[in-house]
Amino acid sequence: MSALIKLEKVGKTYFRGKEPIEVLKDLDLEMPEGAFEALMGPSGSGKSTLLNLIAGLDSVTSGTISVSGVNLGAMSEGQRAHWRSQNVGFIFQTYNLLPVLTAAENVELPLLLAPLSSAERKTRSLTALRAVGLEERGHHRPDQLSGGQQQRVAIARAIVTDPKIIVADEPTGDLDRVSANQILELLVKMNKELKKTIVMVTHDPAAAERASIVRHLDKGQLT
Amino acid sequence: MNLASIAIKNTRRNIFRTVLTVVGVAVAMLAFLLLRTVLSAWLVGAEYAAKDRIATRHKVTFVMWLPKHYAEDVKQIPGVGAVTYMNWFGAHLPGKESQFFANLATDPKTFLDVYDEISLPADQKQNWLEDRRGAIVGAVLARQFGWKVGDKVTLEGSIYPGMWEFNIDGIYSATRKSIDQSSFYFNWEYMNELAPGPAKEKIGWISSKVPNPSEAGRVSKAIDKLFDPRDIQTLSMSERAMNTSFLGMMSTLLTAMQIVSLVILLIMMLILGNTIAMGVRERTHEYGVLRAIGFLPKHLTAFVLGEATVLGLAGGLLGLALGVPLINQGVGRFMEENFTGFFPYFRVADKDAIISVVLSIVLALIAAAVPAYQVSRLNVINALRKVG
Numbered sequence: 001m002s003a004l005i006k007l008e009k010v011g012k013t014y015f016r017g018k019e020p021i022e023v024l025k026d027l028d029l030e031m032p033e034g035a036f037e038a039l040m041g042p043s044g045s046g047k048s049t050l051l052n053l054i055a056g057l058d059s060v061t062s063g064t065i066s067v068s069g070v071n072l073g074a075m076s077e078g079q080r081a082h083w084r085s086q087n088v089g090f091i092f093q094t095y096n097l098l099p100v101l102t103a104a105e106n107v108e109l110p111l112l113l114a115p116l117s118s119a120e121r122k123t124r125s126l127t128a129l130r131a132v133g134l135e136e137r138g139h140h141r142p143d144q145l146s147g148g149q150q151q152r153v154a155i156a157r158a159i160v161t162d163p164k165i166i167v168a169d170e171p172t173g174d175l176d177r178v179s180a181n182q183i184l185e186l187l188v189k190m191n192k193e194l195k196k197t198i199v200m201v202t203h204d205p206a207a208a209e210r211a212s213i214v215r216h217l218d219k220g221q222l223t
Numbered sequence: 224m225n226l227a228s229i230a231i232k233n234t235r236r237n238i239f240r241t242v243l244t245v246v247g248v249a250v251a252m253l254a255f256l257l258l259r260t261v262l263s264a265w266l267v268g269a270e271y272a273a274k275d276r277i278a279t280r281h282k283v284t285f286v287m288w289l290p291k292h293y294a295e296d297v298k299q300i301p302g303v304g305a306v307t308y309m310n311w312f313g314a315h316l317p318g319k320e321s322q323f324f325a326n327l328a329t330d331p332k333t334f335l336d337v338y339d340e341i342s343l344p345a346d347q348k349q350n351w352l353e354d355r356r357g358a359i360v361g362a363v364l365a366r367q368f369g370w371k372v373g374d375k376v377t378l379e380g381s382i383y384p385g386m387w388e389f390n391i392d393g394i395y396s397a398t399r400k401s402i403d404q405s406s407f408y409f410n411w412e413y414m415n416e417l418a419p420g421p422a423k424e425k426i427g428w429i430s431s432k433v434p435n436p437s438e439a440g441r442v443s444k445a446i447d448k449l450f451d452p453r454d455i456q457t458l459s460m461s462e463r464a465m466n467t468s469f470l471g472m473m474s475t476l477l478t479a480m481q482i483v484s485l486v487i488l489l490i491m492m493l494i495l496g497n498t499i500a501m502g503v504r505e506r507t508h509e510y511g512v513l514r515a516i517g518f519l520p521k522h523l524t525a526f527v528l529g530e531a532t533v534l535g536l537a538g539g540l541l542g543l544a545l546g547v548p549l550i551n552q553g554v555g556r557f558m559e560e561n562f563t564g565f566f567p568y569f570r571v572a573d574k575d576a577i578i579s580v581v582l583s584i585v586l587a588l589i590a591a592a593v594p595a596y597q598v599s600r601l602n603v604i605n606a607l608r609k610v611g
């Protein structure tokens with residue numbers, strides 16, 4: 001398998017006022033296409049920071065990140081936004097669905113940025129909802145769904161644009177064991193059946209077990 | 224679903240706040256509409272004032288009389304058509320001094336020639352021309368006092384003391400807004416006959432028709448020039464010019480009202496700006512999510528401005544829906560009946576209705592400008608880190 005995501009000497013420093021906080025240091029990392037990666041490590045070790053860099057949400061302070069040979073550091077912020085909308089699906093710990101939209105509308109949301117007809121958007125979001133087993137709940141609002149169901153809607157939203165990569169930051173962090181297992185099953189299914197490369201940050205060893213590769217981060221270094 | 228429908232749905236997020244804001248905007252717009260209508264009604268009074276009619280009065284003040292034969296002299300001036308004259312009678316219903324209405328003595332025959340926008344049924348007109356104690360009253364005034372044709376009415380004089388009896392010979396309406404419909408006109412001969420010595424053969428002012436309105440200025444000058452060498456000089460002006468100069472005198476009041484309108488609009492903007500800023504602040508995390516998914520700063524700006532437009536439009540339309548019936552049927556009717564001299568026509572002008580809705584939207588957009596700008600500068604990472 002070739003490397004889909006490639007980090008070379010990546011450094012990331014934040015500033016709190018004038019004081020620099022070096023979160024990542026000289027990180028070299030290759031993630032193969034089709035992998036299900038788990039990133040583990042203590043709180044504050046830089047897991048989310050690394051995930052955000054891979055997802056093109058943030059830019060590196062030093063070094064380079066490339067995805068499918070495309071250097072993210074060379075892009076403008078607008079170009080990165082466009083790249084994200086086509087290549088990355090996001091799953092957050094707190095689901096982050098828009099409360100005023102129904103489940104189906106939440107799933108449809110990323111498609112508004114693509115040149116698709118309204119009918120085609122509907123078809124695609126229904127397909128994505130079906131893939132997470134919630135086609136019956138399309139007209140429900142987030143507050144009418146359980147946490148596990150909301151996270152499944154979020155997964156549908158992440159895959160609806162058919163991205164190469166799915167990034168998930170502690171996707172089971174807010175869920176009970178049963179719901180968490182359902183979410184992990186779904187992620188495995190997305191990885192196996194839809195060939196999505198998944199990068200998941202987690203605290204949970206049971207979650208990390210589902211991944212094909214587990215990496216540990218501590219104080220900005222892979223261990 | 225599309226981007227616009229998301230902006231609309233966002234207003235449902237906090238229904239209570241949205242409703243309060245919309246009602247706030249509506250009330251502000253209603254107040255604005257009312258002030259605009261007062262202003263417009265005033266200007267309409269000037270606009271509809273006849274251009275083709277010249278009023279000639281004593282140079283010093285309109286309270287002083289002119290000799291009646293001046294009317295004959297005016298008639299000789301080239302460019303002048305029909306000529307009539309009037310006296311302010313200043314009487315009231317016995318014991319009801321507070322119920323003011325305009326009552327004027329005039330020469331019926333020439334009056335109807337000069338004020339040709341008066342519409343009076345032929346038989347009523349005939350009766351008035353032949354009746355020494357005859358009077359015609361405006362339709363609005365007749366409705367106010369419940370007068371009908373054939374009624375006898377007694378008025379108590381003040382400038383011309385005594386009790387005066389009149390027959391209501393006719394009820395007039397107007398085909399243009401250049402004359403109000405709440406005045407009482409009666410036969411000058413009747414007044415002159417019983418007037419005390421010094422008041423005999425005296426008229427308050429002369430009103431002459433100028434068939435060619437473009438000559439009104441020249442004719443006015445010619446009239447005043449004619450009387451210049453005499454003991455009593457005159458001041459002549461078209462009705463339009465007179466109303467406009469009256470407006471000039473009122474300009475301080477008008478300016479004050481304009482300022483109040485502006486203050487109302489400012490308050491409205493603050494209400495809207497506050498609601499929008501609060502909504503944006505609460506949704507920072509959500510905007511971060513949208514940016515992560517791939518939405519651009521311009522999309523977020525559009526959401527904020529779209530939401531502001533929805534609020535402004537809803538408030539403006541509600542203000543109109545409440546204001547138009549209230550002003551046209553409530554306040555307006557009262558004003559037309561009680562202050563007809565100033566407000567012959569007190570209704571919401573189409574122009575003002577459109578202005579109020581457009582302003583609601585424009586001001587909402589201005590109020591949303593700062594939050595919209597801030598949201599476009601949002602840092603995705605920080606927004607996502609922000610909880611709730």
Ligand SMILES: Nc1ncnc2c1ncn2[C@@H]1O[C@H](COP(=O)(O)OP(=O)(O)O)[C@@H](O)[C@H]1O
Pocket residue numbers: 014015016021023041042043044045046047048049050604605
């Ligand atoms: N935007 C930021 N500004 C300043 N410091 C930050 C910012 N983002 C993260 N950090 C700091 O970087 C470190 C790593 O954060 P993070 O990547 O969120 O860790 P993890 O996800 O492993 O808990 C923390 O000390 C955090 O306080």
Ligand SMILES: [Mg+2]
Pocket residue numbers: 047048049169
């Ligand atoms: Mg984290």
